[in-house]
Amino acid sequence: MLNARGCLGSTIRSKYQIHEFTNTLVKKIDMVPYGPPQIVMFGTGNKQGYTLVQLIETSNICAHFVEETDDMYLDVFSCKNFNPEVVRKIVADSFQPTSIDTKMVVRDAGHRMS
Secondary structure, three states, rough: EEEEOOOOOOHHHHHHHHHHHHHOOOOOOOEEEOOOOOOEEOOOOOHHHEEEEEOOOOOEEEEEEEOOOOEEEEEEEEOOOOOOHHHHHHHHHOOOOOOEEEEOOOOOOOOOOO
């Protein structure tokens, strides 16, 4: 999970830029996309902005870009390992935020017996 504050406004308001970011991210963290990314203007009022959903072979990548505050909220959810520092660098390069906070959660449902 990644929160990026104070992104360069022109980047988070550009469907093209978000699309390019998605393609770069998928490639650099070695994921396999399942279809093209969905990038839709979503929300109202102070929550309005593009929402991104990219299905990947091992789960999904989702983000919301809040125009009022120039913030970005990103989740990369995958059963395949990836380097979170690569994700952070791509976000920094693509959107030029003033700050980035990340949290890595490792999920393990364990084995269940019937």
